[in-house]
Amino acid sequence: MSALTETDPKAAGFDPAALARIEPWMDRLVADGRLAGLSVAVARRGRIAFARACGQADLARGTPFTLDTVARIYSMTKPLTSVAVMQLYEQGLFQLDDPIARVLPEFSEMRVAVGGNRAKLETEPARRPITVRDLLTHTAGLTYGFMEATLVDAQYREHGIDFLAREGTLANMTARLAKLPLLAQPGSAWNYSVATDVLGQYVTAVSGRPFADYLRDSVIAPLGMADTDFHVPPALMPRFCAAYAYDRERRLRPFDDSVETPFAQPPAIASGGGGLVSTAADYQRFCRMILNRGTLDGHRLLGRKSVDLMLANHLPGDLAAMGTPRFAETSYTGIGFGLGFSVMLDPARAQILGTAGEVAWGGMASTAFWIDPAEDLSVVLMTQLVPSSALPIRRELRVLTYAALAA
Structure with a gap:
């Protein structure tokens, strides 16, 4: 269950009034019918400064979207495989x-x-x-x-x-x-x-x-990511959400059900590129391990120099120079790639608030995270809208979050 207990945003170096702007932004996305539901968890300096959920995890069944909702994280599986x-x-x-x-x-x-x-x-x-x-x-x-x-x-x-x-x-x-x-x-x-x-x-x-088996025993279990796996066991099915896409009129329609879903059974193929389900709390634990340069709660998963190497840009330039000017809703000018993450090289060239050296990635159903070592900051967004290019919510959340930094 969720361990996303909020503390005073000021203690984490945020302007509380500015950080609070995230909540009405979330409410508008749901009220306007652009998302069924979502959650956001912002952590800094080892503290949860913001943790909110709103909307529905399943519109047909009236299930609320909570901080404990289990979601398909798709390509956010990739960083765990890279570890x-x-x-x-x-x-x-x-x-x-x-x-x-x-x-x-x-x-x-x-x-x-x-x-x-x-x-x-x-x-x-x-x-x-x-x-x-x-x-x-x-x-x-x-x-x-x-x-x-x-x-x-x-x-x-x-x-x-x-x-x-x-x-x-x-x-x-x-x-x-x-x-x-x-x-x-x-x-x-x-x-x-x-x-x-x-x-x-x-x-x-x-x-x-x-x-x-290797991923569960060597990465997921040591991190205490109790709700993360390649399928949803029966005990967690009441917390599993439905996934949605837009129809031609830009209305939400079912993409994958929360009960009659392939994720209810162990898959034939464990996809290291996109097979996991997880929660906001679990993924924040992964982010904290990266920010701690390989350790969490006394468990060392990687040496600190290995984490440094993963977070470095391994391309000769940015992604745009390597033939990918855009991906999803994001420009890749000023963005490089490390060992399992995108790497911010130059926020001015990327035309977005951020910090050189931050790493990030997202999933097909519009989930996203980023980790900013310089600011000791990590942000996790959980929602279920396919494809991830349907809305610019990742960029919007970045602006709201960075604008709230005060110290």
Whole structure:
């Protein structure tokens, strides 16, 4: 259950009146029918300065959205998977520039799409192997089928490359993926992709344990994230929310039910890129571990230098220079990428309030978080609207939060 107990915002260095602006912003989103419900948790200096929820977790059943609501966090799974990878790296089991084919030989002879059409794709050999760092930074040349932007995306759809599929195995899906061409030469471009799902299989191969078991035992359990898993057990189902999308009239319609949902059963494939459900309180515990440079409540999950490395920009420039000027509702000018997170490089170029060195990411259903080490700040937003580009709520919440900093 929730451990989001508020303290005096002043003690956390906030202007209480300015921080309180978040609540009417939340209320308006619900009252205007743009969101069914949402929660926001703002923590600074080890204190919860703001924690509110409003609206409905399930419109049909009249279930309120609370700070304990269990939500699909989709791609907010990726940072946890990246922590698992870095734990194994710390054990000396591989180097970040190792070719993944040393452990996953199906990736040993990759080819790269260079032209052609859907009937016949033209390819050339990859100029270098895919490395572990490439997977962590989304520069491996992989993609997602749902992007629907390239011929390689179309091949993913044609061959059923979907790590959220409810049948098959992680090993089999990874092997099928490796038979398809890359979108770009490894290391040459940033493309959001199934790379973190491949890292799940890499964790399995390196650790000798099923990825889901390793993640639960080595990351989720030590963090005390009691409501986080790849499915919702029966005891938590009353707190699980429905997901929504807009119809043509911009009205909310069901996307996934809170009861008749695939998440009620353990999945066939544990998706390291998007398979977890969680709560605002649980994810704030993950954020606090990162802010503590690897520790939480006496448990050390990573060395402090490993956390520093994860939070550094690993690209030669920003994401815009690597071929991605925008993603979701966000401009990627002035934004880099570390080992599992986006990294703020320059708030002025990004045209948003923030701090150089903060890291962030979000999920397909509009959930989001960011961690600002310089301000000792972390913010978690939980809601369930697909896709995440439907509303600019992440940017709006950033402005409301940073504008309230007073000390």
